[in-house]
Amino acid sequence: MNEHSSFYFQSYEQWRHAITVRCNINLTPEYARARIHALSDPNDLHTQEFAAKYGDAYLKQVVAWFTRAEQST
Known part of the structure; x- marks a missing residue:
């Protein structure tokens, strides 16, 4: 299990x-x-750090949540 799962x-x-x-x-x-x-820019240092720390699957989930928020606000 990933140590960051909590x-x-x-x-x-x-x-x-x-x-x-x-x-x-304010979202x-x-x-x-x-x-x-x-978060969609693979050359962005913060995105690289996020992916390294939490994994690509969680990065994609967060992008999906931002997309949902963009469409529902």
């Missing part, structure tokens, strides 16, 4: 709550698009 959010609702309530980030379509763009 960090992973298991649902969109958990993830959205962490972003909007715990981190106090606007513009913010979501910016995060999707950054």
Whole structure:
């Protein structure tokens, strides 16, 4: 089991709550698009670090959640 598995959010609702309530980030379509763009860039250092730490599957899940947030806000 991955040592970071307790960090992973298991649902969109958990993830959205962490972003909007715990981190106090306004999850606007513009913010979501910016995060999707950054997380989809394999040359972005932060994206590389995220993928190395949490894995490609979780990276894709987070991008999917940002895409859902962009479409629902």
